[in-house]
Amino acid sequence: MPPHAVTFYNALHQFMVARREQSGLAEKTVIQVGSATCEKAAGSEAVMKEFSKLIRASGRDDIIIKQTGCTGRCAREPIVGVFIPGQIPIKYERVDAEKVQTIFHDHIIGGQSVPELVLDKKTEKRYDYVITVCSSQRCRHAESDPEVMVAKALKATGIEEGTVRIFGGGCFGLCSSDKVGKQQVMMIFPERILYSFGTQEQLEEIIESHLIRKKILTRYQTKADFITEQFFSLYGDVSFFNKQTRLTLRNSGLIDPESLVDYVMNKGYEALANVLDRGDPNWVIAEITTSGLRGRGGGGFPTGTKWKNAITYTNDPIKYVVCNADEGDPGAFMDRSALEGDPFIILEGMTIGAYAIGAHKGYIYVRAEYPLAIERLEKAIAKAKENNLLGNNIMNSGFDFDVEIRLGAGAFVCGEETALMLSIEGKRGQPRIRPPYPTESGLWGHPTVINNVETWANVPTIMLYGAEWYSRIGTEKSKGTKVFALAGKVVNTGLVEVPMGTSLRDIIYDIGGGVPDGHQLKAVQTGGPSGGCIPAANIDTMVDYEELAKLGSIMGSGGMIVLDDTDCMVQTAKFFLEFTQSESCGKCVPCREGTVRMLEILERITEGKGELADLDKLERLGKLIQKSSLCGLGMTAPNPVLNALHNFRDEFEVHITEKRCPTHKCPQLIKYEIDVEKCTGCTLCARRCPVSCIDGTARQVHVINQEACIKCGECFNVCKFDAVLKI
Amino acid sequence: MDAKAHKLDHDIVEFINQCREQEHPDSYLIAVLHKVQNRYGYLDKEHMAEVAQRMQVPTSTVSGVATFYHFFRLQPKGKYHISICLGTACFIKGADKVLDAFRTELGIELGETTADELFSLDSSRCLGVCALAPVVLINEQVFSKVSAKQVPQLLNKVKEQELV
Numbered sequence A: 001m002p003p004h005a006v007t008f009y010n011a012l013h014q015f016m017v018a019r020r021e022q023s024g025l026a027e028k029t030v031i032q033v034g035s036a037t038c039e040k041a042a043g044s045e046a047v048m049k050e051f052s053k054l055i056r057a058s059g060r061d062d063i064i065i066k067q068t069g070c071t072g073r074c075a076r077e078p079i080v081g082v083f084i085p086g087q088i089p090i091k092y093e094r095v096d097a098e099k100v101q102t103i104f105h106d107h108i109i110g111g112q113s114v115p116e117l118v119l120d121k122k123t124e125k126r127y128d129y130v131i132t133v134c135s136s137q138r139c140r141h142a143e144s145d146p147e148v149m150v151a152k153a154l155k156a157t158g159i160e161e162g163t164v165r166i167f168g169g170g171c172f173g174l175c176s177s178d179k180v181g182k183q184q185v186m187m188i189f190p191e192r193i194l195y196s197f198g199t200q201e202q203l204e205e206i207i208e209s210h211l212i213r214k215k216i217l218t219r220y221q222t223k224a225d226f227i228t229e230q231f232f233s234l235y236g237d238v239s240f241f242n243k244q245t246r247l248t249l250r251n252s253g254l255i256d257p258e259s260l261v262d263y264v265m266n267k268g269y270e271a272l273a274n275v276l277d278r279g280d281p282n283w284v285i286a287e288i289t290t291s292g293l294r295g296r297g298g299g300g301f302p303t304g305t306k307w308k309n310a311i312t313y314t315n316d317p318i319k320y321v322v323c324n325a326d327e328g329d330p331g332a333f334m335d336r337s338a339l340e341g342d343p344f345i346i347l348e349g350m351t352i353g354a355y356a357i358g359a360h361k362g363y364i365y366v367r368a369e370y371p372l373a374i375e376r377l378e379k380a381i382a383k384a385k386e387n388n389l390l391g392n393n394i395m396n397s398g399f400d401f402d403v404e405i406r407l408g409a410g411a412f413v414c415g416e417e418t419a420l421m422l423s424i425e426g427k428r429g430q431p432r433i434r435p436p437y438p439t440e441s442g443l444w445g446h447p448t449v450i451n452n453v454e455t456w457a458n459v460p461t462i463m464l465y466g467a468e469w470y471s472r473i474g475t476e477k478s479k480g481t482k483v484f485a486l487a488g489k490v491v492n493t494g495l496v497e498v499p500m501g502t503s504l505r506d507i508i509y510d511i512g513g514g515v516p517d518g519h520q521l522k523a524v525q526t527g528g529p530s531g532g533c534i535p536a537a538n539i540d541t542m543v544d545y546e547e548l549a550k551l552g553s554i555m556g557s558g559g560m561i562v563l564d565d566t567d568c569m570v571q572t573a574k575f576f577l578e579f580t581q582s583e584s585c586g587k588c589v590p591c592r593e594g595t596v597r598m599l600e601i602l603e604r605i606t607e608g609k610g611e612l613a614d615l616d617k618l619e620r621l622g623k624l625i626q627k628s629s630l631c632g633l634g635m636t637a638p639n640p641v642l643n644a645l646h647n648f649r650d651e652f653e654v655h656i657t658e659k660r661c662p663t664h665k666c667p668q669l670i671k672y673e674i675d676v677e678k679c680t681g682c683t684l685c686a687r688r689c690p691v692s693c694i695d696g697t698a699r700q701v702h703v704i705n706q707e708a709c710i711k712c713g714e715c716f717n718v719c720k721f722d723a724v725l726k727i
Numbered sequence B: 001m002d003a004k005a006h007k008l009d010h011d012i013v014e015f016i017n018q019c020r021e022q023e024h025p026d027s028y029l030i031a032v033l034h035k036v037q038n039r040y041g042y043l044d045k046e047h048m049a050e051v052a053q054r055m056q057v058p059t060s061t062v063s064g065v066a067t068f069y070h071f072f073r074l075q076p077k078g079k080y081h082i083s084i085c086l087g088t089a090c091f092i093k094g095a096d097k098v099l100d101a102f103r104t105e106l107g108i109e110l111g112e113t114t115a116d117e118l119f120s121l122d123s124s125r126c127l128g129v130c131a132l133a134p135v136v137l138i139n140e141q142v143f144s145k146v147s148a149k150q151v152p153q154l155l156n157k158v159k160e161q162e163l164v
């Protein structure tokens, strides 16, 4: 078969390159401003306006602004990147109109970066060089920590301290297995030269040549995949990103999500072109199977097997692919960021999947609550159609495929695949019994492959770099990376993408920056309402499907909520159960009624009316619901409670026997008392108490009438002398 | 509201007609209801009846779908629709207290609208901006890291705008 699609792709690529050259972008200074939902909430639009104003005022036409998706650094938003040709890229954090002024005048016009505003490291100094060295668990050098090795080499070669910044980077599957532990990879900025070295001596040789004699030592230079170079050169300068391995999010925060030029320039659609020209759908399925990719929507079902099932059991000519972007887990925003940051990668992934199973129609089911993601998807679909990347005869290959967006309407259960299909059909989204699985009988009775956003986003990358490469990243049974939405009591909230097998400790401390305000880590919640809390003692657990399951939690879709010593486990369990209870579709009794009963018991406990026997009741009821519910919602609804009971039973018991909430989170179990030593008798609390249950006259110690107190906390909040105690 | 307001706008009728020409026309019901709610703020009984008639599906199907999905409102919204995210991260960061503050300040419960039709109060599932928790959405605008203490201020600001 003549290579129609590759010819098409080459022409497309050339066209895009020409467009880019015409714009003279390579010589231009680029100011990148985040424009995802979260960035907008943090004020990025004002920042964008301010920059435009300054550029106009300066009369310079070699400075441009680009919007980009979420880099995942939510706590530091808005983030602004400044890319000046030939210089180390700099990212600034929490930029506002005033900081825009400084950045523009000092850095963009004056050429001097503003260290005190730089993301993460408020460095006092400007560095001459930045060295990013791969220090992932997997290939950690046998001899010693690579970061230490580099530091040693700098010292040995007599380089002045403080002129070079060192970072440890994440795994990119760069080293083939025979080199693991023997070879190390590093990149030196600003030249962006990638070296590989085996020994301390070689390392010193490189540093001496590059940093002192200013000569690139070609002998040790190495070629990396595009994806590695891209990551190293664009993210390699910020510590938050370094333990990360960005595969599915590799474009998020880098490219303009609405620009097909940007996507194509970053290898977009190359995978599809290769797939179409090879003309062998079975090979695609085999590659996906070999890669070890498993579903990222929560269940972890092998994706290759799912695709194969869709062509094994029937020869129905009509088939569908569906992207599940319902993202209902109440602590998750991975899929939203992916869609807002890089919509084309999802379209490309779906097109490849459709080709593999022979589908000609795809649906993306998105939550209506994600307006920006919907808008970006709509634009991406329109652009792909305009450029013959969707529709009939894609890339002149003869393959037809079209995608339509369908909106959810706020029902968590519609994330479940059988419910989701009914919802696409325009009906009430109530799950049905499986089998038949969607791959046998899906949309309108035809075989349908449903995959999660992140699963689809992995597909082009696997097809581009190969299954073997992909399977080098991760653990034995969990391959590749996983994106987590890190939130709760952690310094760096945001999105992180890490290789499977990364420890929770690395995620929470190295990437997340630990627990803020001097508090102690108590537990890590994964899997949202279907998962559980992993106690702090298990912080060294590796993130992979099996390891998390062993601890009674699940990988889930990627919500990761950090809880500290001020969080009440009973409340947390109750919160999740309230969620699933209110989302139960009501079709089957155990889920509909059972969750209500469990919730009643939990409510009693948080109100100080529980009995010890309630704990056994909770367990029995929970197990019953798990066993007898129809769909995944009911089957997993008791998990957060059962898991909390297992790991934090003593906390439940204190609520029951001592009628006390150790973290003061259960309002009914809090007691307010006035400290006789501290009370000045200012009368403020008595005047503010909504039920007038505080007695006392001016300049006399006040007393709370416990019987009448409704525990509203007003007195505690208003007392200026800290005289009201919360017990 | 005048009687005319109960007739669906021309472009929505047009959209329904287009849907009817597609494969699986009934599957567009949710999309149509989204359009109706977008325009009028909620799903009025008569609008739903018109949708049913134009799409040629039973009225019971339309109301069945409308009541199944939380996103659809069957009552008008206030001019300022306040939606408090009660997702996990927001909860952990104290969204329940923020909600209580709104309840007390406005004197209404979740799902209700104030007598002057200025404010309505709702909770939402995760808005996906967990990192900025707790989050409150007033119409289209996102307010991040809201504390219960800021609530009166926030409402005053909105009311002031209203007077101008």
Ligand SMILES: Cc1cc2nc3c(=O)[nH]c(=O)nc-3n(C[C@H](O)[C@H](O)[C@H](O)COP(=O)(O)O)c2cc1C
Binding pocket: A294, A295, A296, A297, A298, A299, A300, A301, A324, A325, A326, A327, A328, A329, A412, A413, A414, A415, A416, A417, A418, A450, A451, A452, A453, A455, A456, A557, A631, A632, A633
């Ligand atoms: C109650 C419930 C909610 C779910 N929500 C989602 C969701 O929001 N996104 C998602 O991708 N999968 C969700 N799933 C899992 C889907 O049913 C399905 O397994 C998944 O989309 C398959 O894609 P994957 O193999 O790529 O993970 C949910 C399952 C249940 C039981």
Ligand code: SF4
Binding pocket: A413, A430, A431, A583, A584, A585, A586, A587, A588, A589, A591, A592, A629, A630, A631, A632, A633, A634, A635
């Ligand atoms: S388990 Fe719950 S959500 Fe699932 S079908 Fe039964 S009632 Fe509906």
Ligand code: SF4
Binding pocket: A674, A678, A679, A680, A681, A682, A683, A684, A685, A686, A702, A718, A719, A720, A721, A722, A723, A724
């Ligand atoms: S507000 Fe504080 S100091 Fe004043 S009367 Fe009450 S407890 Fe005493």
Ligand code: SF4
Binding pocket: A672, A688, A689, A690, A691, A692, A693, A694, A704, A705, A708, A709, A710, A711, A712, A713, A714, A715, A716
């Ligand atoms: S908690 Fe509320 S009700 Fe109780 S004493 Fe204080 S102000 Fe009064």
